[in-house]
Amino acid sequence: xxxxxxxxxxxxxxxxxxxxxxxxxxxxxxxxxxxxxxxxxxxxxxxxxxxxxxxxxxxxxxxxxxxxxxxxxxxxxxxxxxxxxxxxxxxxxxxxxxxxxxxxxxxxxxxxxxxxxxxxxxxxxxxxxxxxxxxxxxxxxxxxxxxxxxxxxxxxxxxxxxxxxxxxxxxxxxxxxxxxxxxxxxxxxxxxxxxxxxxxxxxxxxxxxxxxxxxxxxxxxxxxxxxxxxxxxxxxxxxxxxxxxxxxxxxxxxxxxxxxxxxxxxxxxxxxxxxxxxxxxxxxxxxxxxxxxxxxxxxxxxxxxxxxxxxxxxxxxxxxxx
Ligand code: ACO
Numbered sequence: 001x002x003x004x005x006x007x008x009x010x011x012x013x014x015x016x017x018x019x020x021x022x023x024x025x026x027x028x029x030x031x032x033x034x035x036x037x038x039x040x041x042x043x044x045x046x047x048x049x050x051x052x053x054x055x056x057x058x059x060x061x062x063x064x065x066x067x068x069x070x071x072x073x074x075x076x077x078x079x080x081x082x083x084x085x086x087x088x089x090x091x092x093x094x095x096x097x098x099x100x101x102x103x104x105x106x107x108x109x110x111x112x113x114x115x116x117x118x119x120x121x122x123x124x125x126x127x128x129x130x131x132x133x134x135x136x137x138x139x140x141x142x143x144x145x146x147x148x149x150x151x152x153x154x155x156x157x158x159x160x161x162x163x164x165x166x167x168x169x170x171x172x173x174x175x176x177x178x179x180x181x182x183x184x185x186x187x188x189x190x191x192x193x194x195x196x197x198x199x200x201x202x203x204x205x206x207x208x209x210x211x212x213x214x215x216x217x218x219x220x221x222x223x224x225x226x227x228x229x230x231x232x233x234x235x236x237x238x239x240x241x242x243x244x245x246x247x248x249x250x251x252x253x254x255x256x257x258x259x260x261x262x263x264x265x266x267x268x269x270x271x272x273x274x275x276x277x278x279x280x281x282x283x284x285x286x287x288x289x290x291x292x293x294x295x296x297x298x299x300x301x302x303x304x305x306x307x308x309x310x311x312x313x314x315x316x317x318x319x320x321x322x
Contacts, residue, residue, distance in 0.1 A: 003175060005175070007069070011291065013160075014045060014046045016046075034156045041276065052141060069134060077092045080111065080139045092107050112314060113314075117308040140161075146209060147210055154209075158279045180314075181315050186313045189213045221249075228316070240265055248307050285308050302322050
């Protein structure tokens, strides 16, 4: 059996920075409240004429360059997104056309904030079984488009961005294991309760907004993301001390700290970008990985655990030897 290995990472953030101070002038909030409850100081917001595929393309090109592969070598594209450009075709197909590629499979995966882990898990299986040799896996979101900017309980939390990796088949790992879970009974705790088939008039009226039971989501995110660390390490006969880095979904610094504390992983081993990015949903984990690779923290040969948690609920992890 072959393995898949990450050979390049990329990221993209829209130019516009929205600070907590900026939000103070539009809703009743304060920099102090947002920073102390979430750790978020600023987030990026896509321009009106910038779409999820634009963000995905920029991150993809960045990852392709880092991987030093030709576009012709890539034979699978998976985009994890909650905020697709169109109902169809998929954002992955739109991206495939942008990149001048054709013929090989390109499709979207929807698992909200855990979406990148789901996409990575699927791509890994394609590569391991020989169905693909070189995969482009992207998390890209314009989450700002499904936020009610007058709702202070949600709007301070989210931002836009994209992250990408190129995976290639290799005889040695690579991705050691991926673990994916869902539990639909929690569907109402974090959702956009309208869509194409249900309450489409609200979508047409521009009122397709994220709703959330913040305290419940917090509780479940901490439990699921700390339990899956144990599950992942056990599956690989590894101890927490064998990990060089934990890269958790970037939703809230208090969730990240609570996960680290429960899993007994010191803060110095945890990559944090939530202060500058906010919660970019499916983009948060690949963006944080890219950042840590580019600033030299994550190095070749190190063991990195990626994990995500999102609406559904969905949660997943990947243990990687870089
Ligand atoms: N500014 C000022 N006050 C606010 C704001 C705001 N932006 N938002 C809420 N408040 C108020 C509330 O109205 C409430 O006031 P009240 O007591 O008069 O009703 C008060 O602050 C306290 O609200 P709580 O909900 O108790 O605040 P809490 O400490 O629980 O923090 C938060 C709220 C930050 C949303 C927290 O519950 C959380 O982080 N939950 C996880 C949610 C999350 O990260 N979701 C992202 C998607 S899921 C994922 O990606 C994991």
